[in-house]
Amino acid sequence: MIKYMLTIRHMEEEKQINGLITKTMNDLLLNCDVHNNKKLKMFCQDHNKLCCSDFVLLNHRQCTKLALISKSIKKLIIDMKQLSKQSQINLAELNKFSRTQAASIQSVEGSYTEKLHEIRELRKQLNAALDELENTTLKELDEIRYILQTTLKENADNCSRLKKELQQISKEVQGLCDESNKELEFIASRKCLNKIQESESYLKENPVKVQSPMILQANIDIQQYLSTQSSLGRIVYNMPSLTLKMIQDQVLTVKRKSEYNVEKSADKAWTCLITGICRMRSGQVIVVDYNNENVKLLDPHYNVSSHCDVFGTPCDICQITSSEVAVTLYDARVQFLFGAMGSL
Structure with missing residues (x-):
């Protein structure tokens, strides 16, 4: 129960x-x-x-x-089994995409930590190099100070010796002024004259002057070079493009088509040949004109607002940073253009 x-x-x-x-x-x-x-x-x-x-x-x-x-x-004919099967396929693809994105997020964090460590190590190397330059300069400063101090001290000692000797002989000469010992007077006068001549010669060779301060002639090349650098290095990354899985037998219909003229009066060719196009994050569009060997910046209405000549024949373009693009040239070179968000 x-x-x-x-x-x-x-x-x-x-x-x-x-x-x-x-x-x-x-x-x-x-x-x-x-x-x-x-x-x-x-x-x-x-x-x-x-x-x-x-x-x-x-x-x-x-x-x-x-x-x-x-x-x-x-x-309308509805095939629920086919819809259920297709939804399961799409769910599997979304789950795969979600796992891939989660792994990519972890990869970005790992890469960020690794590059942060590299930047810190680079800064340590630069600090070590600057410390070595500083130590070399300080060593030179110490050597110059030692040389100057030694010379000045030697001069001061010689001056003190001459002054002391001259004072002593001058005192003896003054004491003999009232004496009648001609031989002693002669000897004292000769020694006094010799000291006077020695003092005059020394002062002539070492004129009285104040030692000027030491001057640092800084290596401005280092400071000027650092002032021209915007960073310790460029961070580049590869953002994989998303591959859209198209449903088989699905017909795509063009809803609208628009055409725009990007010719300029300053163009050297009769016609433009657009071989590359790049849309910036700000919504601006940059196109590559093969025939005129330049790139053109289009405003929101797709009118040419500015252009920039390149050093060769351009083939394609891609965005590198928010304000930088790379243009591939026909001779296998790559030219980087800055300030793409404003005027080129």
Whole structure:
């Protein structure tokens, strides 16, 4: 009896869960994707779109193949098994893409950490090189100071010696002024004259002057070179293009085609030959003109706003950074153009 009651209770709970799932699925299927509180009523065959009443009024009033869903199902053949199979294939591709993107994100982080370490190591090498230059300059400074100090100290010592000797002999001469010892006076006078002559010769060879301060003639080439550099290096990356998997037997229809004239009066060729095109992140477009050997910047209305000649015959173009493009030339060279966001 108890087992029977438990079985009934389990069946009732399962019915409630199934009822909840059914209601959720119905809301998901029957509600408009754009206007969530509106029920889908119409089908536009022109655009292959399910529409609610608001969607019809806003976007599909001019459509000729617009009908109620109840009428559309009578005309369209639906293969649910094929839809289910195709959805599973697409889900598998999306899962694969999601895993690839997750792995790519991790790869970017790993690459970022690696390059950050390389930049730090490069900075250490530059610091070591600058430290070596500084030490060499300091060593030269110390050597010059030693030479100057040694010379000045030697001169000061000689001056002190001459001054002391001259003072002593001068004192002796003054003491003999009242004496009558002619021989002693003669000797004292000769020694005094010799010291005077020695002092005069020394002062003549070493005139009195104040030592000028040492001057650093800085190596401006290093500073000027560093001031011309914008960074320690260029960071380049390869962004793989996405490959769109086309559904077989699907017909693509061109909705609109526009043509624009990119000729300029200054062009040297009769006609332009566009061999490459690049759209910048700002929305601007740059085209390669093979015949006129230049690249042209187009404004939002696709009019030529500026142009830049290249050193050769250009073949193609691609964006490198937000303000830099690379142009391949016919002779296998590559020319880089900066400031592509503004005037070329």
